[in-house]
Amino acid sequence: MNRRFCIPLFGLLLGILLGLLVRFEIPAVYARYLSVAVLAALDSSFGGLRALIERSFSSRIFLSGFVSNTILAALITFLGDRMGVNLYLAAVVAFGVRLFQNLAAIRRLLIK
Amino acid sequence: MLPQQPRRVRPSSSSARHRRNRALTTTSLFICLGVLGFLVVVLMRTQGALGNDLQARSVDELGRLVGMLSQEVDRLQQEETDLTIKAIGSHYELRSDTEVVTRELETLKALEVLVGAVPSRGDGVRLLIGDSENHLSSYEMCLIINELRSAGAEAIVMNGRRIDYDSGIGGKPGRLALQDSPLVTPLVVEVVGDREALLSAVKMPGGLVSMLSQLPGVEIDVETAADISVPPRSYGLRTFDYAVPID
Numbered sequence: 001m002n003r004r005f006c007i008p009l010f011g012l013l014l015g016i017l018l019g020l021l022v023r024f025e026i027p028a029v030y031a032r033y034l035s036v037a038v039l040a041a042l043d044s045s046f047g048g049l050r051a052l053i054e055r056s057f058s059s060r061i062f063l064s065g066f067v068s069n070t071i072l073a074a075l076i077t078f079l080g081d082r083m084g085v086n087l088y089l090a091a092v093v094a095f096g097v098r099l100f101q102n103l104a105a106i107r108r109l110l111i112k
Numbered sequence: 113m114l115p116q117q118p119r120r121v122r123p124s125s126s127s128a129r130h131r132r133n134r135a136l137t138t139t140s141l142f143i144c145l146g147v148l149g150f151l152v153v154v155l156m157r158t159q160g161a162l163g164n165d166l167q168a169r170s171v172d173e174l175g176r177l178v179g180m181l182s183q184e185v186d187r188l189q190q191e192e193t194d195l196t197i198k199a200i201g202s203h204y205e206l207r208s209d210t211e212v213v214t215r216e217l218e219t220l221k222a223l224e225v226l227v228g229a230v231p232s233r234g235d236g237v238r239l240l241i242g243d244s245e246n247h248l249s250s251y252e253m254c255l256i257i258n259e260l261r262s263a264g265a266e267a268i269v270m271n272g273r274r275i276d277y278d279s280g281i282g283g284k285p286g287r288l289a290l291q292d293s294p295l296v297t298p299l300v301v302e303v304v305g306d307r308e309a310l311l312s313a314v315k316m317p318g319g320l321v322s323m324l325s326q327l328p329g330v331e332i333d334v335e336t337a338a339d340i341s342v343p344p345r346s347y348g349l350r351t352f353d354y355a356v357p358i359d
Contacts, residue, residue, distance in 0.1 A: 019153025
């Protein structure tokens, strides 16, 4: 496997290992925000992988997208709770659709 | 002329930028995926620890939950009411059954006393009837028994023998017989019942005492008696072949 993929995958495994080793839990009230934020982070990560495979990866775009999407998703959820509107659904739908689109694109690129 | 130093080939600016970009790409992906992996694990642990924690639920979910709980509370209250009603019904039914059994037992005891299945005892009055001229007939004897029963006699003993519901007195004056056993005078008639009622009944004008006293040679003396013993029926209970109770 290309080193380009091995190191990020190693980072993923390292993060998982770190999460398993560090018994860290967030307060219950923030669990929903973290859920949506993780979904946004997943979307950004799959988008980055897709760009990496397509050789159009830009670290600036990736990092800015990763951070901003994550924060924005959590912020939308927070605002939705304060306004009494389920705005997090919008984030879930948007990121969910993009996630599947990215997965489909990655699948096609890998098959080709 | 100085010897020409071998010229060091400097990497081109584009390839250096390319390598830098690759390193930046790898590093950024490494960090972001590491963060993502860490967050996923934290999230999974948090969700696992939360379980059904209400704090993690949205307002809508909490509203639905409250609605469901309200419906459940209503259902449970209805069930409690039904069970309470059922319990009260069962209690009354049980009490009713107990009362019925008690009444039946009382009836049975009364019937046992009535038919002479068991010996009995009680207060009452005692009549001493003398008939020196043998004027007492079976008619007068039946009159005595009827009058005493009308006065409320619960049991009648004549010369130590019980007067049953099917007892018969026959014979001619002076040779009276109770169920084929002779009745000799003076007769001792013991009556279990309300003393006052019996005394007033037999002593009232036109009553038993005044009626029997009109017969020549008949003397009657009435007194109260305590703890009169009434023997049981001497010839067993009668069996009924034709008369059956109506349910």
